[in-house]
Amino acid sequence: MSSLSRQVINDNWNSLIQDLQEDVILESKSILTEDEFETINSLGSDQQMIEHFLHTIIKKSTKELIIFIESLHLYYPWLYSNLSNTIEKYRRTEPFYEVKMLGGIPNLPQRMVERTDLLSKLKNSLKKLNKGEYTVLHGMLGCGKTTLAAAALSDYELIKTYFKGSVYWLTVGKVGKEDLGFLQQQLNERFPDPIQLSPSSHLATIQLTKMLIEKGLCDNLIVLDDVKDKMVLDCFAIGAKFLVITEDKGVIGNQIESLVHCIKVDEGFNLDETLELFSKSLHIKDIALPRQASDIHQYTKGHPLTISLIAGQLENYRDSVVKDSSRWDHYVKMLSNKNRRRSLNDLQSFYNAMQESVESLGENKILFQQLAVFVKDVNIKPEVLGILWKMDKYDAEGIMVDFVKKSLAVMKWNELQNSYVYGVHDLVSNFLKNHLSMSEEQELHKHFILNYKDECQGIWSNLPKNDNYIFYYIGYHLKKAGVAFHHYFNNLYFDLPFLEAKLRVCGPADLIQDYKNYKSLITSQTDELKKKAEEFCTFIEYHGISIANGIAIIQAALQEPTTSSVHVAAVHLAKSKKCKELYLHSSPLSEVDRVILPDTLEINEEIKIVCFGRTTNEVIIASGPTGKTLKLYNIRAKGVLKEYIGHTNKITSLDVSNNKSLLLSSSMDNTIRIWSLGNGESSPGDRSPSPTEKRQLDFMNLFNAFPNNGAGITNALYVLKHCYPVLWSVFSKRDSSLIASLGPTNISIWILDKQKWEIKYDPSSQFRCLDFLEEQYVAAGGSGKIVLYLLDSGAQYQQINYNDFISLRSLPESLGGGLVILTKDRLTVYSQTTKENCLNAPLSTNCFKQLHSVGTNIATTTESGELFVFHFFTGSIVYHVPLMTSQLNSVCVNDKAILLGYSNGSLYLNTLDDLLSPLTSIKWKLDNEPVLIKMEHSQENIELVIGKKKKIIAERSTKIKLADISADGKIIVLAYEGGRIAYRELDKEYDETIVDENTVPFKLYFIEGDIEKFVVAFYENKEALLWKVSEKTLVKLSDERSIGCSSASYLRLGDHPCLITNAPMTIWDLFGKPIDCRLSGIHQSVIACCVRPDLKTFVYAVPEKTWLVDSFHNEINLNMKSGLLAFSPSGKILAALSQQGVLTIFDCLKKMPGFSTEIPDNSTCLAVSDSGCVCIGGSNHLSIFTKEGLSSKIVLNTRSVVTKPNGEDKFAVVGSSGIVYIVYLDVINGEEEIPMN
Missing domain, CATH: 2.130.10.10 (YVTN repeat-like/Quinoprotein amine dehydrogenase)
Structure with a gap:
């Protein structure tokens, strides 16, 4: 029990009983135990509850009393004032007040954050102090060292128990030898019975030592604050216990290590501590603070002095900042504006003190000032410092360690880089940069670039690849070096060897961002170079990850169209090489678009919703445990392009406008936000590409700023505020300014951020989705029905009953418009003209569960956990994932690809435009062109390809499942959906049915022997069929060994024509009977089998051996x-x-x-x-x-x-x-x- 708590509550008892209401109990819940809280709430009347609550507070500690008083500030300001005055009155009579006044311990700030871990660490260190020992509290200027020490020494029990009730605090600052005697006299005057000190500092030290011993004061604590020179400690070596507060750890000099315990004070608050200080200053809960509070923390890295200054200024306007975020925006803008010479005038004292620290560096002053060249918030390896300062990296490390001791820099061991990394705080960086004129800044960057040029001997691709810096930030330094160095952008970003080296070090995402950030400098704003830069950027986006993983950039560039500037650069580079190399030439026989490649992305947090951005490679993901994180990724480059900041609760839906320029996100935080998808190009002004935009490899967070994801941060263009959680929202397919939103009981139409109308609907409708229909209606779907509302007015137009309704989506006008409606057993297309048209997409054994995405391809999942993608025009299944083992949370499809987002953080991109193409393997006969049969998705045709020629042989609607072709391209065989197999000579008009079964084969081959030709059909559950072309006879391979075979080849054993099949390997005569032969692998399941072109010899492989077999059954083990x-x-x-x-x-x-x-x-x-x-x-x-x-x-x-x-x-x-x-x-x-x- 605290006697102070009893005194303060008793003095104010009547006013507390009269004015307090039960809400104060809930506000003070954090200082009550669970039992205390339940006991109070169980009482009958409000007055009983308040009385019992106050009796409980009387028993609490002083710290808990202060928490209670703070909780009164907002709604009971008169009580807060009375209790604060009372507590101050009693504190003046406490023993601690006397100790504090006599010892000169500074007052604590009115609003402060208790840094619990550091405070506990400091107190424990002070408790362990013996006579003549030192606790050294060191850290950066303004990091809160003095406040932390004062907080520790506000504990009277600590002072009484460990320091005999006495503490003496001296603020030292910058002193010379002539000032030491004055400091000693200051301390002497603090003692109970001061003595006459000698004017000699050395003799005064001896006198003070003798006095402390004689009077038994060696257990007292002496605090030396703001120590800048070790001579201060020498003159106070008087045998007491010491707390030394300093920026320069080096002031401890040559003290015996066992006598000194050092505590490093973090350069900044962590995020929770920053928000706590803001919430205390504004008297609101931290959850009610706006997003900008976190932004301020990020920009300042939680620097205590800066946070305190901003919190104090905001407190002066408390009423307005709680309701209006514009003042917060003002501070964010000041802190983020890198062109501004100073962010806050109130930091002038900080900069003055920093100037003193820099001046004290002596001959290393210039080297420290050169650290202004670096991007903020970056890890600097010794190799980089060595190049900057033109010295050995170990000498550079020695200098940097000195800066670390003086709290001007920080260092940490980076295990992954196997190196120490160094950094300077943003405020220090600002100080250094602000003291440079523009010409000085340019000269510094020129000097840095030229040093690197010397290092690589002018061959930029030979820049150091292990310094983890220059390849990431060379664009930044070239830009800062001024116009004279801007020509290097042309030289480097169109130079294939440099690009290859940068990709191997940084990966493609970093390089793509450079093309966007420095577009104007790379292209010199000319149309020709703009086109060239676009070609290079597209090339990097497509091939960058492969080059980063080892493919030669020349080889990759040769795959580009021959007219491309990338291809031309590759040819020129290859010709210029003294040692000629072999390159793989690939020439398409027909016009080809850039092919989508399957890809994956791991994001290390649960994926909630996915959708495509402007391109198939750009994907938007809502993720995280709360589902409110929203980012734009490039899946090929494996990088974050943007982070969309704003939502404070789970995101419920995403939609992209028809022109791919806008992103729509709805959330349980009662908002819809509209974002620009943009292209990521830099905006005017200085966009320093610091790691807040892109990260070095193995980046280590050196400060307490919360980790950033490496993306550019983007704010919403529009915020559509609702009075309820938004469950669903969509753009109109025709007009991207038109938006529909759905809440638990409301439907709204918006024109951008202006609400057009809102209606309430009956909650029993349980609407869970909505979309536009033919730009005249809004369709909402829910419990067994769809309701159409007039788009102009919101009036209900029509109700359509749908049993087992699941979901609906609007079709693009290019596909005819209307709605795709999913029920448990079918997909239906509905429009006001056709009313209803059932897609041919039945599921016989499964029920639909969810409709994910609609377009040329329609994605659905079933209750049994299967994924089906149907083609809109045919209803055929173009993609299927059976019984998924991982939880699939989201699916998105477009015309060419499918995105699958899983709960384990895995994202898969798979292509859809090639799933049925080609239908056959390629064949090439002497004196002929290569041939194959393929599916042409865009034209819904099945084509025969012979060299550069194409011929349509069927429409896709004919339900062809399998095909094969002769090597000369004159004969094809086709297997149809019903099981029919047809033989067609292409110079004839009609085909010939050769098999009319009710089962579709799973493998179909056209086999050409030396004389005879055959068609072989394999089935999963029945014996294979053999059709002889010349005889037009059908033979069954009448043995169970033909069931489930997957390949067949023609072979001559001696003079006997036969077939060989695998799984198990069997040789058949042409009457369908197996031939017995003495082969090691006969009747075994073989891995592979291949017949030699002479048709007399073949080779087969079993798990451990490969056998070559001649026509006499002789086997040779090929080992x-x-x-x-x-x-x-x-x-x-x-x-x-x-x-x-x-x-x-x-x-x-x-x-x-x-x-x-x-x-x-x-x-x-x-x-x-x-x-x-x-x-x-x-x-x-x-x-x-x-x-x-x-x-x-x-x-x-x-x-x-x-x-x-x-x-x-x-x-x-x-x-x-x-x-x-x-x-x-x-x-x-x-x-x-x-x-x-």
């Missing part, structure tokens, strides 16, 4: 493991790729292996030429290896590959979109580039 097998066109060379990624070449004539090498993962197809040149393709890669082991690689999602049959080292490759490429390795030299055929 290698295989996963993929391929013969060259003549059969001379065999290529084998193991499942472990080892490629081996075998010479079939010499019967001996050639070279062996490791290749990329995810390889799915393989081809080899007669010279031993190998082409390997797979997911997002295509590689060619020569027999000498040379190789090159490009990014191409490869489906199949075949060797040119005339013996050349060229290959035909099919990408995932069905485009055929001719690829080969060659050098680039001479005046003309080698033509790509």
Whole structure:
């Protein structure tokens, strides 16, 4: 129990009983135990509750009493004033008041934050002090050292128990030797019986020591505040206990280590401490503080002096700042405006003191001032300092450690960088920058750039790659160096070797941001360079991650169109190399758009909602445990482009305007926010690309500012405020200024931020979604019905009953308009003209659960956890994920791709425009062009591709499921949805039905022997069928070993034509009977099997061995493991790729292996030429290896590959979109580039 609490409450008892109401009990809940709170609330009358509450407060500590008094400030200001005056009156009579006055302990600020951990650490250190020992409290100027010490020494029990009731506080400051005697006399006068001191400082030290011993004062505590020189400690070496407060840890000098305990005071408050000070100053709860309070913390890094100054100024306008955020915006603008010479005039004293600290550095003063060159809030490695100061990095570290001791800089060990990293506080950085004229600032940046130029000997791609700095911020320094250095932007950002080096160090997101931040400097504002910069930026966006992961930039650039400036730069660079290199040339046989590549992104927090931004690579994600974090990512570049700051509660829906310029987000915080998607280009003025916009690798937060995500921070263009949580909101498909919103009982229409109308609806409708219909109505869907409201007035127009209604979405006008309506068992298209049209998308065994996205493709999930994407025109399933193991929270589809966002933070981008294309592997016959059959999504056709020619062979609506083609492109076989298989000679008008089953095969092959041709159909649950073309007869492979087979090849064993199948490997005669033969792998499940072009020899692989078999059943063990097998066109060379990624070449004539090498993962197809040149393709890669082991690689999602049959080292490759490429390795030299055929 605190006697002070009893005295203060008793003196004010009557007014407290008369004026207090029960709300004060809830406000003071934090100082009550659970039992106390329940006991008070259980009492009958309000007066009983207040009386019991006050009796409880009487028993509380002084600290808890003060919390109670603070809670009265807002609603009981007269009581707050009376109790504050009473507590001050009694404090003057307390023993502590006398100790404080005699010892000179400073008063605590009226509003302060108790930094609990630091305070506890300091008190524990003080308790352990012995005579002649020191606790040293050190830290940056203005970081709250003095306040912390005063708070610790406001504990009278601590002073009485450990310092015999006496503390003596001296504020030292900057002193010379002639001032030491005055300081000693100041201390002497504080003692109970001062003595006559000698004018000699040395003798005075001896006198004071003797006096303390004789009078038993050595257990008293002496506080030396603001110590700047170690001579102060020398003159006070008098055997007492000491608390030393300083910015310069070096003042302890050569004191014995065991006598000194150092405590570092953080440079700033953490975020909670900053918000606590604001809430105390404004007398509101921290949850009621606006977003700008956190912004101020971020900009100041929580610097206590700055936060206190702003809080004090805001307190003067408390009534207005609680209701209006414009004054908060004023401070945010001041702190974020880097062109302003000073943010706050009240910090003048801070800058004056900082000037003194800098002047005390002596010969290192100039070196410290040069730290102004760095971007704020950055990790600086010793290697960077060595280049700046033109010295060895270890010498640079020694100088930096001295700055750290003086609290002018900080240092931490970065485990991932295996190095110390250094930094200076933003206020120090501001001080340094503000003392530079514009010309001085330019000279400093020029000096820095030229030092780096010397370091790399003028070859910018050879800039240091381990300093974790220059590749990130070279654009910033070039810009700051002035016009004379701006030509370097042209030189560097169109230089492929430099871009390759920057990508390997920083990754593509950083480089893409540079193209946007410095666009005007890179392009010199000319149309030609603007076009060139756009081509380079697009190239980096598409290929950047692959280059960062090791693909040569020249090789990637050669994949660009031949007219592209990137391609031209690659050719020029390749020609200029003294040592010619082989490059993989890829020439498409038809016009090709940039292909979407499957990709993934991990964001380390739960994904709630996803949607596409302006492009397929730009994705918007609402995430986090509360679902209020909103960011724009580039999934290819693996970086955050923007963070949209503003929502304070869960985001419920996202929508992007039809022109892709605006983003709409609704939230449980009662708002809709409209954001600009923009393109991320820099705005006028100085946009210093600090790590608040982009992060270095392994960035370490050196201060207490809350970590930033590396994105540019964006505020909403418009905030649409509601009186209720917003469950759903959408843009009109026709007019992006028109917005519809849905609340628990309200529907609103807005024109941007102006509400057009609002209606209330019956809560029993349980509306959960709404959208626009034909720009005349707003359709809201809920419990078993859809209600149409007139867009102009909000009047109810029509009610349509829908049993088991789930959701609705509006269709774009390009697809005919109307609504897509999802019920448990079907998808329906509804419009006022057609009324209802059921899509052919039934699910026989599952019920629909959710409608995710609508367009050319429609995404749904089922109650059993499956994902189905249907094509709008046909109703066919174009994407399916069965029984998902992870929780899928959100799906978004467009015409070409699908986004899947999972609860574990994983985001997957998969392509939709190539799922059914191509339908066949590519084939290439001598004297012919390569051929295949593909699905053309954009035209809804099935096409035959022969070289550069295309021919439509069917419409997609014909429900073709499988196809195959002859090598000369004259015959095709087609399997239809009902199970029918047709044979067609393309020079004839009609096809011929060869199989009329009710089951669709899962594999279909057209096989060409030396004389005969066959069609083979494999089924999952029944025996395979063989159709002989010449005889027009159908034969069943009458053995269960043909069930579930996945491949078949023609083979001659001796003079007997036959077929060979795998899984298990079986050889069949042409009457459908299995042939017995003595092979090691017969009737086993083999990994791969391949027939040599002579049709007499084949090779097969089992898990540990690969066997070569001749026509007499003789087997040769090739002593290698295989996963993929391929013969060259003549059969001379065999290529084998193991499942472990080892490629081996075998010479079939010499019967001996050639070279062996490791290749990329995810390889799915393989081809080899007669010279031993190998082409390997797979997911997002295509590689060619020569027999000498040379190789090159490009990014191409490869489906199949075949060797040119005339013996050349060229290959035909099919990408995932069905485009055929001719690829080969060659050098680039001479005046003309080698033509790509």
